[in-house]
Amino acid sequence: MAETASKRILVIDDASLVRRYYRDALERAGFEVDEALNGVEALEKLLAEPADLLIVDVNMPQMDGITFLRSLRRQAPPIASIPALVISTEAGPHDRRAARTAGANFYLVKPVAQDTLVQHVSIMCGLSA
Template identity: 70%
Template sequence: MPDAHKVRVLVIDDATLVRLYYRDALERAGYEVDEALNGLEALEKLLVAPADLLIVDVNMPQMDGLAFLKVLRRQDLPVSAIPALISSTEAGPQDKAAARAAGANFYLVKPQTPEILVEYVDLMCGRRT
């Protein structure tokens, strides 16, 4: 990325192992990573420290990923435009359509290799063309 700031990715997933897996892959690729357990925690974190990219699970307690994106996209704040990559085990066309309708920019089906994850994050953050 041309500017000097480290690109910040917020990983929103209730599974500890998934968050650690994403953190490891993304930090090795030079990203700064923060984590949230669900959509409510993610909204709180974004108000304190905006991210450059969101990686969002669909199925989470308290506020799932689709509800989170719908609430986020309705806000009249700069954080409402942060690109969002859905990462879910749900793989049907209806799942992808629901994610797009909620405001997702891209949809990946779990599991992903670290290389695939970083490749898509690089693309979404403008590190690759």
């Protein structure tokens, strides 16, 4: 998957085990992966270097995923237009709706199999899955 090497994914989740799980799958598939512990750290990283795709958790300290997405969509391009995949334990229709309203492009419920993660990330990055 040589075409994935130029795609940078920012994983935003306060759980180190979850970040590691996503990183392992995505790097094995050829993506470049960076991590942030919460929305505040993610915005700082994006201002320094935009990503091609964001993987966002909902429940995080300092700035949760919904607040982060709202803040992200208020930024100037190209940051405001970075696609966001929300992956959360929150599984209700109101949770999905809140994420989409805040600016999520797609929503998955944890746990997510590594092959499913890579498939969604590939599609959202415009690559063949």
